[in-house]
Amino acid sequence: MTMEPVALADPPPSTAEDAPTARQKIGMFYRAVRQPITLICLAILALQIVIALAAPLLAPYDPLQPNVQHRLESPSSAFLLGTDDLGRDTLSRLIYGTQTALIASAQSVAIGLVLGVSLGVFVGYRGGWWDRIGMRIADVMQSIPALLLALALVAVIGNGLGKAMLAVGIIFAVGFMRVARAVVLAERERLYVDAARVLGLRSSSIMFRQVLPNIAPPLIVQASIALGTALLIEATLSFLGIGVDATAVSWGSMLDASRQHVSEQPLLAIFPGAAITLSVLVFNLLGDGLRDASSPRGVGGGKRKKPAKNTAATAEAEQNGTAKAVTTAPASAPTADAAKNALLTVSGLTVTTHTGAELVSGASFHIGKGETFGLVGESGCGKSITAAAILGLLPKGVEVTGGSVQLDGTELTGLGGEALRQIRGRRVGMVFQDPISALSPVHTVGRQLTDAIRSHSGLTKQQAEERAVELLSLVGVPAPRKRLLDYPHQFSGGMAQRVVIAGALACDPELLIADEPTTALDVTIQAQVLDLLAGLRERLNMSLLLITHDLGVVADICDRVGVMYAGQVVEVNTVRGAFNQPRHPYTEALLAAMPHGANGSEALATIPGRVPPAWAWPQGCRFHPRCTYAVEECKTGFIPLDDGVRCRRAVELKLAGAK
Numbered sequence: 001m002t003m004e005p006v007a008l009a010d011p012p013p014s015t016a017e018d019a020p021t022a023r024q025k026i027g028m029f030y031r032a033v034r035q036p037i038t039l040i041c042l043a044i045l046a047l048q049i050v051i052a053l054a055a056p057l058l059a060p061y062d063p064l065q066p067n068v069q070h071r072l073e074s075p076s077s078a079f080l081l082g083t084d085d086l087g088r089d090t091l092s093r094l095i096y097g098t099q100t101a102l103i104a105s106a107q108s109v110a111i112g113l114v115l116g117v118s119l120g121v122f123v124g125y126r127g128g129w130w131d132r133i134g135m136r137i138a139d140v141m142q143s144i145p146a147l148l149l150a151l152a153l154v155a156v157i158g159n160g161l162g163k164a165m166l167a168v169g170i171i172f173a174v175g176f177m178r179v180a181r182a183v184v185l186a187e188r189e190r191l192y193v194d195a196a197r198v199l200g201l202r203s204s205s206i207m208f209r210q211v212l213p214n215i216a217p218p219l220i221v222q223a224s225i226a227l228g229t230a231l232l233i234e235a236t237l238s239f240l241g242i243g244v245d246a247t248a249v250s251w252g253s254m255l256d257a258s259r260q261h262v263s264e265q266p267l268l269a270i271f272p273g274a275a276i277t278l279s280v281l282v283f284n285l286l287g288d289g290l291r292d293a294s295s296p297r298g299v300g301g302g303k304r305k306k307p308a309k310n311t312a313a314t315a316e317a318e319q320n321g322t323a324k325a326v327t328t329a330p331a332s333a334p335t336a337d338a339a340k341n342a343l344l345t346v347s348g349l350t351v352t353t354h355t356g357a358e359l360v361s362g363a364s365f366h367i368g369k370g371e372t373f374g375l376v377g378e379s380g381c382g383k384s385i386t387a388a389a390i391l392g393l394l395p396k397g398v399e400v401t402g403g404s405v406q407l408d409g410t411e412l413t414g415l416g417g418e419a420l421r422q423i424r425g426r427r428v429g430m431v432f433q434d435p436i437s438a439l440s441p442v443h444t445v446g447r448q449l450t451d452a453i454r455s456h457s458g459l460t461k462q463q464a465e466e467r468a469v470e471l472l473s474l475v476g477v478p479a480p481r482k483r484l485l486d487y488p489h490q491f492s493g494g495m496a497q498r499v500v501i502a503g504a505l506a507c508d509p510e511l512l513i514a515d516e517p518t519t520a521l522d523v524t525i526q527a528q529v530l531d532l533l534a535g536l537r538e539r540l541n542m543s544l545l546l547i548t549h550d551l552g553v554v555a556d557i558c559d560r561v562g563v564m565y566a567g568q569v570v571e572v573n574t575v576r577g578a579f580n581q582p583r584h585p586y587t588e589a590l591l592a593a594m595p596h597g598a599n600g601s602e603a604l605a606t607i608p609g610r611v612p613p614a615w616a617w618p619q620g621c622r623f624h625p626r627c628t629y630a631v632e633e634c635k636t637g638f639i640p641l642d643d644g645v646r647c648r649r650a651v652e653l654k655l656a657g658a659k
């Protein structure tokens with residue numbers, strides 16, 4: 001298996017139009033500053049930062065130097081905000097207090113973020129006992145009132161503002177950990193994480209490069225609230241005398257100093273109080289604004305970009321549905337020698353839930369090199385679970401309990417870790433049903449493609465980008481260099497599926513698994529995507545496993561077909577054989593229910609009843625409650641897959657083919 005990129009179609013030349021726009025580069029910042037409130041908050045925060053940094057230049061007096069001759073003076077030209085009980089200039093103390101407040105808040109939140117997010121992402125992604133231990137520790141810490149815990153930690157690590165804020169950071173870490181873990185638990189079930197696994201990305205890369213950016217919005221909100229809270233805690237600790245010492249100034253210590261002189265000089269309390277209130281408000285409003293802006297669908301970012309006009313036939317086809325992207329029909333693949341020449345051999349594959357329900361029971365089929373094999377059946381028959389089992393992508397609580405899956409002689413069942421990563425993406429690619437969900441919403445498609453390419457190759461970033469441009473060009477995405485900078489929501493469904501296919505082809509796989517690749521697409525786009533897959537299969541000489549509920553799709557591009565019902569493969573046949581002379585009554589029923597051949601005057605046939613759930617598979621032939629040919633002997637005993645068909649009456653029945 002070579003890692004050299006396949007020979008691709010000539011990519012379109014780079015043009016000025018392909019260059020990234022400045023607006024695209026500044027994405028999140030641009031969206032944030034379009035919100036007036038966020039803009040105002042950013043301006044206030046920027047001003048506070050400048051004041052904190054330039055405090056020695058801005059403060060007219062030494063904030064710590066007593067000047068009893070001027071104690072408790074009202075605002076004047078000499079002391080713009082008056083003086084405190086020791087004659088110290090209130091304005092100067094307020095300026096230096098800004099420095100203390102910002103540094104202390106940033107310190108504690110940074111500690112909480114780094115510690116909490118790392119732990120949250122780790123326990124959320126790994127799950128199991130890591131998660132249980134992490135959450136029990138978090139429960140214990142959160143069961144203790146925060147102030148008590150802070151005081152206990154201060155008692156352990158010592159007095160002083162720095163140590164106090166370290167204690168606050170540790171307390172914040174619990175909250176960040178919970179937020180990160182909760183979001184990761186949801187995110188890890190998302191299709192784009194499965195897609196990243198299929199592409200062979202390492203767990204650490206998936207955790208921190210794919211999942212972490214997707215949890216940014218809730219963390220930003222949490223961080224901004226925490227900044228405000230930290231600022232309040234710093235002020236409170238200083239007010240209580242366990243924050244800053246006499247060598248520094250804090251808004252909290254200013255409040256403390258004002259307590260005994262409120263009746264004489266009320267302004268002493270008003271200025272630091274107003275500074276604290278304003279800062280907390282700024283952090284909270286800023287968090288809301290950044291949360292919206294951090295999502296590509298945020299303010300003003302949710303408009304779907306119209307597919308760019310282009311001269312490529314594929315793009316025109318997608319726009320008007322009048323032409324096909326790739327007109328090459330699939331070449332007839334070898335079928336007679338397919339078993340001997342099999343690339344993928346699935347034998348007796350059994351997949352079971354932890355409750356004992358069999359989702360797939362002894363599935364067997366093979367796919368020849370260069371062959372397109374269709375796996376067809378109604379929803380709930382076990383097609384997608386079979387594909388997931390092949391790639392080791394079964395959900396938690398579901399496992400392979402029997403059988404074998406061999407890729408060109410390599411046993412895949414039981415593989416894990418690095419060995420499985422080397423198979424996914426490198427030797428087997430996968431295309432999912434919903435292309436938008438299969439792409440990470442917060443990364444550009446360029447980043448996602450280059451990550452996939454680089455995870456299996458030694459290419460530099462620039463080389464990987466060139467390869468990504470080639471792949472997008474190969475799958476018919478117009479202006480590919482420019483589109484590398486776009487987010488998934490800026491693509492139409494058909495174009496997004498082309499991007500997913502490009503990702504699946506990133507490392508020249510031997511086998512491409514396409515799980516209902518056209519179900520989520522508009523009907524006019526479906527044929528183009530199928531033709532694209534068929535054309536790529538032939539052009540790249542790979543094998544294709546196409547999972548679908550639509551026999552019409554099978555007829556279009558497959559060489560052979562496996563029909564699944566209730567977790568079992570009930571017929572394996574050539575497409576021509578299955579359509580002309582089906583051997584299992586379920587295949588016949590599926591053919592009769594095909595809408596493709598029906599004319600307006602004929603009522604479309606339906607299959608009575610529905611697929612039973614996995615915990616209620618019928619005894620005997622699982623299809624017998626719905627089979628019009630069922631006899632008593634069909635209701636008992638195990639029926640094997642014999643000569644490609646699983647039916648007691650296969651020899652005697654003369655079933656009708658497609659009309």
Ligand code: SF4
Nearest residue numbers: 621624627634647648
């Ligand atoms: S075994 Fe019996 S019930 Fe099952 S498909 Fe064949 S004829 Fe129908």
